[in-house]
Amino acid sequence: MRYQEFDEKIEGLLAAMTLREKIGQLNQIPEPKTLEQAEAYKERIRRGEIGSIILASSATAGNEKQKNKGAAQEDGQQQKNAAQEDGQQQKNAAQEDGWQSNINTALRNELQRVAMEESPRHIPLIFGRDVIHGHHTVYPIPLAAAASFNGELVEKCYRNIAREAAAEGVHWAFAPMLDLSRDPRWGRIIEGPGEDPYVAQVMGQACIRGFQGEDLKEPDSLAACAKHYIGYGASEGGRDYHRTEIADYSLYNYYLPAFRAAVEAGAATVMSSFNDISGQPVTSGRKYLTDILRGQLGFEGFVVSDWAAVQMLIRFGVAGNRADCARLALHAGVDMDMVDGCYGENLEALVNCGQVPEEELDNAVRRILRIKFAKGLFDRPYCKMRRVDRAGHLADARTLAAESMVLLKNEGVLPLEKDVTVALLGPFVHEKRSLLGSWTLDYQIEDTKSLLEAMQEKLDREHILLSADETGLYDDSVQKAVKADVVLLALGESWEATGERRCLSDISLSAPQQAMIRRMKALGKKVVGIFFCGRPLAMEGVAEQLDAILYAWHSGTKTAEAVCDILFGDVVPSGKTAMTFPRRTGHIPLYYNVTSSGNFVNGYYGEELFPCYLDSVTSPAYPFGYGLSYTTFAYGPVTAEETCLSLGELEAGKRFRLAVTVENTGSFDGKEVVQLYIHDKIASRMRPLRELKAFQKPLIRRGEAAEIQFELGWADLGFYTEQGEYLVEPGSFDIYVGENCLTDNCISIEIL
Ligand code: NOJ
Numbered sequence: 001m002r003y004q005e006f007d008e009k010i011e012g013l014l015a016a017m018t019l020r021e022k023i024g025q026l027n028q029i030p031e032p033k034t035l036e037q038a039e040a041y042k043e044r045i046r047r048g049e050i051g052s053i054i055l056a057s058s059a060t061a062g063n064e065k066q067k068n069k070g071a072a073q074e075d076g077q078q079q080k081n082a083a084q085e086d087g088q089q090q091k092n093a094a095q096e097d098g099w100q101s102n103i104n105t106a107l108r109n110e111l112q113r114v115a116m117e118e119s120p121r122h123i124p125l126i127f128g129r130d131v132i133h134g135h136h137t138v139y140p141i142p143l144a145a146a147a148s149f150n151g152e153l154v155e156k157c158y159r160n161i162a163r164e165a166a167a168e169g170v171h172w173a174f175a176p177m178l179d180l181s182r183d184p185r186w187g188r189i190i191e192g193p194g195e196d197p198y199v200a201q202v203m204g205q206a207c208i209r210g211f212q213g214e215d216l217k218e219p220d221s222l223a224a225c226a227k228h229y230i231g232y233g234a235s236e237g238g239r240d241y242h243r244t245e246i247a248d249y250s251l252y253n254y255y256l257p258a259f260r261a262a263v264e265a266g267a268a269t270v271m272s273s274f275n276d277i278s279g280q281p282v283t284s285g286r287k288y289l290t291d292i293l294r295g296q297l298g299f300e301g302f303v304v305s306d307w308a309a310v311q312m313l314i315r316f317g318v319a320g321n322r323a324d325c326a327r328l329a330l331h332a333g334v335d336m337d338m339v340d341g342c343y344g345e346n347l348e349a350l351v352n353c354g355q356v357p358e359e360e361l362d363n364a365v366r367r368i369l370r371i372k373f374a375k376g377l378f379d380r381p382y383c384k385m386r387r388v389d390r391a392g393h394l395a396d397a398r399t400l401a402a403e404s405m406v407l408l409k410n411e412g413v414l415p416l417e418k419d420v421t422v423a424l425l426g427p428f429v430h431e432k433r434s435l436l437g438s439w440t441l442d443y444q445i446e447d448t449k450s451l452l453e454a455m456q457e458k459l460d461r462e463h464i465l466l467s468a469d470e471t472g473l474y475d476d477s478v479q480k481a482v483k484a485d486v487v488l489l490a491l492g493e494s495w496e497a498t499g500e501r502r503c504l505s506d507i508s509l510s511a512p513q514q515a516m517i518r519r520m521k522a523l524g525k526k527v528v529g530i531f532f533c534g535r536p537l538a539m540e541g542v543a544e545q546l547d548a549i550l551y552a553w554h555s556g557t558k559t560a561e562a563v564c565d566i567l568f569g570d571v572v573p574s575g576k577t578a579m580t581f582p583r584r585t586g587h588i589p590l591y592y593n594v595t596s597s598g599n600f601v602n603g604y605y606g607e608e609l610f611p612c613y614l615d616s617v618t619s620p621a622y623p624f625g626y627g628l629s630y631t632t633f634a635y636g637p638v639t640a641e642e643t644c645l646s647l648g649e650l651e652a653g654k655r656f657r658l659a660v661t662v663e664n665t666g667s668f669d670g671k672e673v674v675q676l677y678i679h680d681k682i683a684s685r686m687r688p689l690r691e692l693k694a695f696q697k698p699l700i701r702r703g704e705a706a707e708i709q710f711e712l713g714w715a716d717l718g719f720y721t722e723q724g725e726y727l728v729e730p731g732s733f734d735i736y737v738g739e740n741c742l743t744d745n746c747i748s749i750e751i752l
Helices: 004-016 019-025 035-046 076-081 087-096 105-118 142-147 151-166 187-191 197-212 248-255 257-264 286-296 312-316 322-332 342-352 358-374 391-404 451-456 475-483 511-522 559-567 647-651
Strands: 027-030 052-054 126-129 225-229 269-272 302-304 406-410 422-425 464-468 486-492 526-532 548-551 633-635 656-664 674-680 691-696 705-712 731-738 746-751
Touching (some): 004 358, 019 342, 019 358, 035 105, 142 391, 225 257, 248 257, 269 286, 286 322, 302 358, 312 322, 322 342, 322 358, 422 475, 464 475, 486 511, 548 559, 691 705, 705 731
Parallel strands (some): 052 126, 269 302, 486 526, 526 548
Antiparallel strands (some): 406 548, 674 691, 731 746
């Protein structure tokens, strides 16, 4: 029991609370938009009707163009009236720094003061915000960060994020998003770990540890929220909010592992997802929210609904009115109702007439209070806005951005010499906002350089012969491009093509950008494509035209500098794709951990006796785990200290110990993501042809070799049945260790 120490206090409070006060704890409201609204909120807080405030004024705040300015900043007077002695100092401290918080900390403190001093039980509010991949300092979108395959660095960056956000009064971040997705058309693919359950576990845990720190109650920690539980990334056609079909076998083996790991890492909260699974909305799915999440995964924190998702049960056609919505969602296991007010309006009557057992309500209150106690809110409810030194955070953002970028192709062009002449063209030459990515509310655009600005720090002005974002090139531009040693094309997609409700039916590079590539190629120049994207794009017809491709993603505040670090060889690329790059949109879904078909039609692994499609080759443009370096690595054979273990030995904790020697055979020091995949060859259920089970990312100096050791045990070699039972079966397994999922460097082991 993680939160047992608070039981006594919680029971004491519960015994004293009225029904209405209990329901208040379950009620989350959006931040006030006006001063009048703030006053009305205070009244409700005084009556104990509000338990939490989400510091956002819309469901898709992170998609919004303008920074979310929050409420009541129109009126400086209000801040003084907030009666916090340090209110004015906070304002001044912020202004000295040259920036001001988007969060009205003084108003936030005033609302908290009302809760602490004037509400019946003096229970603090918990303030949540969509702090997804950065606060003032923005780190790579999570899909890019996953490509770094560097959990320690990700954890460090999320610690930084927590420090910045907590300093402005945020208690609770609505991240990490752990939605496995095999569909890059889905706009929210940017927010998650990609297609692999293991990467999702590692990255999710790194983010949770980073946010929550050593102790949740420390002032610089944020409570994490593992979301969206569950199956949201499987929406049909990559269309946001659409239905999903997930058989329990797939649920347990693909979609749940990241949440299981999040619970193990101590995630304080979970957000239920918008979608339905095979006709069961998750918001009313007791099987998912109670039986599996709490019963099987052992989650002890609280569940918050997604934005207005409780009332959506009406549109789903499973509830006739808002009272039904409240009854169904609470029974399913949704503890806190995000913004739609269904709980606040209906639960009292439902309990009074016996349709909702009071014990069900009490349990939800208990879970919310646990996290309020664990977060230390009773002892430290207010926010003293602190100046956070961000120099180290910005440096980490640059390192993670560079480690996240993937070199997809390099025909001897990169790295560039320091005295090269370049023509810099394309729609992202001057762009800044897109480099930050979607779902970021608090960025400081002043921290962000455009590609041209970053390039000017590496090259003298006369070496940049041209910098233009036009796509229809004029003769003059062409003349200049001809004179350059190399043409650098800044390509990709706008941040506004990604995020919530921003799905695409075609993930090709836009036609003008493709035309531009062809035009430059026709000049006989070396052409490098730098892709600023939120998702893998379909690469057919594009990759062939380019001499080098650096996939830079939307990598946050330091994207442009990190690109230049790589282009000029100051950093050796080390990112690997955490999601398959299809050749064409029509090949989606295309993912590496596929099972074998009964016939020879498995395009991913080159088995195409019978083509999947008559009109195209279905192997990926770039497979999962793929990425080049400036150096080369040679893998020795996989060796095993033991090739046979009995089931009993494994269960008792014995492990297969495996090793591989990786030699840096090139001329740069470099990091390599050494990946270990398993294939359970004959099992009672079909098992994937490859499953990532471990990776390491050592730095290997040129001319040196490293012995990389792995261990595989009980927890790595089994799978879940459709009932959620974990099975390890005897039989033989192929263990692959190599540079990406297509490696054939393999050894067989046996479980007896
Ligand atoms: C809806 C999104 O699905 C969720 O991820 C986000 O945290 C909430 N809106 C709150 O903004």
